[in-house]
Amino acid sequence: MSWHVPEEDLRAYARGELAAPALWSADAHLAACARCRGGLGAVGDVDGGWERLDAELDAPRPGMFEGLLVRAGVADHTARLLAATPVLRRSWLGAVVVVLVLSVAAAYAAPPGRSPTLFLALAPLLPLAGVALSYGPALDPTYEMAVVAPLHGFRLLMIRTVAVLAAVLGLGGLATLALPGYGLRALAWLLPALALTSTGLALTPRFGPVAGPGAVGGAWLVLLAVAEAVREGGPLAPFTVTGQGVAAGVAVAGAGLLCALRDRFDFSRGSAA
Structure with a gap:
């Protein structure tokens, strides 16, 4: 195959944001192309990693009192x-x-x-x-x-x-x-x-x-x-x-x-x- 799904389209496909008719082309191509399916898996892992990193960065940092309670065995919530x-x-x-x-x-x-x-x-x-x-x-x-x-x-x-x-x-x-x-x-x-x-x-x-x-x-x-x-x-x-x-x-x-x-x-x- 001389044509493959562009990386930007793979990312959009993984996020569920790829619109027709590019979506139809990507579906048909992924069914027959192992290389693009591998690329789709890699893109999904990267996007998931960024999402987990964003969630970790946005999570509130516990204060000193809260940290002491957790160390003493009190449940986080x-x-x-x-x-x-x-x-x-x-x-x-x-x-x-x-x-x-x-x-x-x-x-x-x-x-x-x-x-x-x-x-x-x-x-x-x-x-x-x-x-x-x-x-x-x-x-x-x-x-x-x-x-x-x-x-x-x-x-x-x-x-x-x-x-x-x-x-x-x-x-x-x-x-x-x-x-x-x-x-x-x-x-x-x-x-x-x-x-x-x-x-x-x-x-x-x-x-x-x-x-x-x-x-x-x-x-x-x-x-x-x-x-x-x-x-x-x-x-x-x-x-x-x-x-x-x-x-x-x-x-x-x-x-x-x-x-x-x-x-x-x-x-x-x-x-x-």
Whole structure:
């Protein structure tokens, strides 16, 4: 044969872009020409290689935090969701540190033996606020990606909740160690924090990711104001043995309600979108 399919036509044929009548000529020629069929295979491999290279170059590079999670054994997609959590950014964590430092400073400024009331009041609100800022179309920059991802809404919420609790409770624990000699009494904020967080999450399908936790936070502040008004010395009611027992019960009830409503989070995501 003196005529063969030009390389440009072979590339277009491999991509499915070759138009008639050149397409008909190429079809007829390839059926009888082993040389051009070999060239077509080579062209297809080259084009596929360029496509794979383009995809690799265009792929987003994981950040340091995401890379550490992957090295620790976290799945790639889970690490990406954790790294995209808004409240794990420096601005939010910095704000948490500032609040904790100021509340610890207030505890040092209080008279000796006085309960660190400000710290105990503010510390339970921090994980609640963090969870509220981690889930929802108005606050999460990756919300649209999460909506279309093949991931249960409840699982996404739990992944980010665990991340928020690990960060905030860890910082709160360090701040507790810095309090001036209150011992185990300074840990009285942990159970209220879990109670507020679980209750706020349980209200999210009904009231939304901001209004639900916001209502729970407001109720906590009202409770503290009432407890302060009726206190006759000693710690505030939520930080007594009875109050801690009530907080534990609320945390368990909130977790149970949250599990019962776990299928509602996909509906709330769809309606919010």
